[in-house]
Amino acid sequence: LGAALAWLGGTRALRAAWFPWLYLLFMVPLPATLVDAITGPLKHAVSVLVVEGLHVVGYPIARSGVMITVGAYQLLVADACSGLNSMFSLAALGTLFIHVVAARRKVAHVALLVASIVPIAFAANVVRVVSLVLITYHLGDEAGQGFLHGAAGIVLMLVALSIFFALDLLLAAIFGRRAAADGA
Numbered sequence: 001l002g003a004a005l006a007w008l009g010g011t012r013a014l015r016a017a018w019f020p021w022l023y024l025l026f027m028v029p030l031p032a033t034l035v036d037a038i039t040g041p042l043k044h045a046v047s048v049l050v051v052e053g054l055h056v057v058g059y060p061i062a063r064s065g066v067m068i069t070v071g072a073y074q075l076l077v078a079d080a081c082s083g084l085n086s087m088f089s090l091a092a093l094g095t096l097f098i099h100v101v102a103a104r105r106k107v108a109h110v111a112l113l114v115a116s117i118v119p120i121a122f123a124a125n126v127v128r129v130v131s132l133v134l135i136t137y138h139l140g141d142e143a144g145q146g147f148l149h150g151a152a153g154i155v156l157m158l159v160a161l162s163i164f165f166a167l168d169l170l171l172a173a174i175f176g177r178r179a180a181a182d183g184a
Contacts, residue, residue: 019099026092035084042082042122050077050129059137070137075144081132083125090121090160102168109171116167124160128152 002021005013043066051063054070061070066077094117102110131152136144 023092023095023099026088026095030088035079039079039082039084042084043077043079045122046081046083046126046129047077049126050133053126053130054133061133068133070133073136073141073144075133075136077129081125081129083122086125086128086156086160087118087121089157090124090164091117093161094164097164097168105172106175109168109175112171113164113168116164120160120163120167124156124163127159128156131155 002014005017009016047063047066047068051061051068054061059070061068063069068075068077094113098110098113102113132144132149135148135152139148
């Protein structure tokens with residue numbers, strides 16, 4: 001593709017297409033060893049936060065590694081529940097958003113948006129696991145593993161994107177006020 005673009009449009013065409021080329025990196029799968037090295041600590045952190053949070057509000061919950069026991073149910077925080085996929089998806093969507101909308105913002109604004117991607121995705125994933133634990137506890141194993149399990153993934157991305165967009169609006173207001181104060 002690069003050679004064809006350079007042949008048809010020269011180096012100017014290659015420079016103009018820098019973002020699509022960079023964006024294609026999101027299509028490259030991460031190496032399995034890296035995925036394994038990242039998902040283990042993420043699963044552990046998610047399970048600790050979920051158990052501690054629900055224990056504080058009075059749920060009969062315990063943890064053994066990444067196995068969560070709530071009431072009569074045992075749930076495994078699997079690799080898919082580590083949050084890595086949501087981090088990668090939010091990074092792709094966040095990068096596109098920054099390129100299209102926020103690129104005209106101040107460098108500090110964009111840097112804070114980029115830095116927020118991982119914590120937002122992690123927090124949204126914790127909310128997803130909490131909701132699945134509560135669904136399983138209150139509605140049973142079939143509900144927790146059925147349609148609501150898949151729906152929780154959609155809600156996860158909606159929550160993460162909502163937080164990301166809200167942060168963008170907050171930063172725009174903050175940096176907008178600073179620019180107005182500096183101009184006055």
